[in-house]
Amino acid sequence: MAHLGLVALLVREYDEAIDFYVGGLGFELVEDTARPDGSRWVVVRPPGARETALLLARPSSAEQRARVGDQTGGRVGLFLYTEDFARDHARMVAAGVRFLEEPRHEAYGSVAVFADLYGNRWDLLQPRSTE
Numbered sequence: 001m002a003h004l005g006l007v008a009l010l011v012r013e014y015d016e017a018i019d020f021y022v023g024g025l026g027f028e029l030v031e032d033t034a035r036p037d038g039s040r041w042v043v044v045r046p047p048g049a050r051e052t053a054l055l056l057a058r059p060s061s062a063e064q065r066a067r068v069g070d071q072t073g074g075r076v077g078l079f080l081y082t083e084d085f086a087r088d089h090a091r092m093v094a095a096g097v098r099f100l101e102e103p104r105h106e107a108y109g110s111v112a113v114f115a116d117l118y119g120n121r122w123d124l125l126q127p128r129s130t131e
Contacts, residue, residue, distance in 0.1 A: 069118030
């Protein structure tokens with residue numbers, strides 16, 4: 001069976017992105033390898049994640065640079081699932097992550113929208129238990 005391995009996310013600079021995703025969101029740095037063309041292969045993922053991770057990619061053209069922070073047209077494009085919404089929300093707020101709304105409780109679970117350091121919108125989401 002196939003699975004989604006990496007999602008590329010355009011970032012201005014590698015080190016500031018690593019600081020945000022590792023320091024702010026609590027992700028782990030999986031790989032940071034220099035490439036011959038001067039770019040780096042930088043992969044981060046939430047702790048415990050094994051199948052899907054983010055490839056932090058520095059733009060290589062003006063067109064790509066224009067898309068940093070707006071890869072999904074201003075809508076939520078990434079969804080960070082948690083088993084403990086209150087804990088992770090509090091940790092992220094303490095780390096300086098900018099939430100765009102107060103937490104809310106929907107039929108599908110607890111959720112709050114936050115922005116990464118470039119303005120991409122994410123949901124922090126604890127799905128409602130179906131058990």
